[in-house]
Amino acid sequence: MATSNIRIKKVCQWCGNEFEAQKTTTQYCCKRCAEHAYKERKRQEKKKITETLDSLTARENKIIQLSGRDYLSVAEVAQILNVTPRAVYNLIYRGTIKAYRLTSQWAVIKRADIDAMIEARPYERKPKATALANDENGEAISEFYTTKEIIEKFGVSNSWVFAQGKAHNIPKVYHRGKTLWSKSHCDRVFTAKPETPKEDDWISYSDVRAEYNLTHDQLHNYVKYHGLRRRKVGKYTYILKSEIDAILRPPTLK
Template identity: 35%
Template sequence: MATSNFRIKKICEWCGKEFKAQKVSTRFCSHRCANFAYKRAIRKKRVQTTETQTQVQKTERIIEDIKEKEYLSFSETGRLLGLSRQAIYTMVKAGHLKASKISSRLSFIRRTDIDAMLQNKPYQYRMPKDTIPITDFYTTNEIKEKFGVKDSWIFHIAKEHNIPRTFNRGKTYWSKKHIDDYFAKKAPDPEIKEWYSTQDMQEKFGMTLTAIYSFVSKNAIPKKKVGIMVYYSKKHVDIAKGLIAPEEPKYYTIAEAMERFNLTRDQLYHYVKYHNIPRIKVGKYTKILRVELDKFFEPPKIE
């Protein structure tokens, strides 16, 4: 088999000399250096194994000595139970384990108290919560008629959101509760009263369908679907087009409040919590009432 004429300059990991290798994985310049490195690795592994065994023997000896003691310190109790000292303090504070405080710096735990704690608290298997049986179902046709969606859409959303289903005599039945919950989340804001259809936007703004879809996606325009028709919030479209001035938002996001008042996140949460400033939860985001936060941070008036 022909060898490659390709040569790579490398540094030997054993002797440090420069050499030319045929493969990028070559580490040593010669068989001699490779042998030396291999023997060093073997010695290092043996040393590590011996040190580990020694440490295990020392630990076992310490535990054996602890087992013979009647009174143990918190650290010794932790070693005996395989816990940290802080965990032992927590158990004593919670009343799970008895301890005797001799002085301000000296406390002991009796071995019999440890045994009593373990005997009085046997392991109990925690049974899983009983799941609520699903008794109400939609058929596929009922979902299509009620929400105006297609078969393929139903199966896609059910798979994406793990909506329970069952089969009976060739028909698919979907959990009514899960379907209703999904559409409730997708329901349009009830405060939005006026809507544009795509045809309205084409006529008023002279936009193509592609331009409309790009525009509403970029500006996060609220929408609703009625049958096969899609409608977009007239108010939000007009604001995005600059036809009307946007309303001042009622709430600060956390980032906006931090930037406006030059606060850290911890400081902001502290003020909101201890001064009962109203806040709401929108999905995973927290929003703070703008009026109340502005009022709290406004400078005092001198009359």
């Protein structure tokens, strides 16, 4: 910037005397004042660095000292984790870290419990959305039918899908408002359903009632609710034994 003829009245930032400056950015009246100010600035910077190093060393020493202790206060745990005591209390209230209260004002934390808390929570990537469910061998299931697809493909009722799903433990997952059923399991369970039942596949209402200790109304409600196939012979109603068993048979222990 070229020097202009403009003279600006300023106060020297070092000696406090008034002077006429040629630039608005000039802070000192003379070279000597500028040098004094520069030296003072450097002194302050050096002092600040020393103070920071001292406080870091103090913190390090404190942590080294704390590392040898089996029991710690909340404030000390906060120092070790480099958080506020409030954050440590939040971990305690949430049950993430165990603390022992000796009096209403005095809580202690075991050093070992901090290590256990940290080790119990490794940072893990969340499973991908494609692995929605696992089969009985722990393998991820990748192919599914919706309930609607099963109804259309196998010609069964909605309630029959759920009844069979329950009876055969077909892995299912609720995803984006739809129930998804493991494709391979469905193919096994639903194609196994006999298209034309044999004569002795049918069982009378009275036999089912005797076997499962049901009133006529209770049985009738099951049949209606699950959409079971019925056959009337004279005044007797027959249903398929396999279908009612799938619904009423107690779950088998594995």
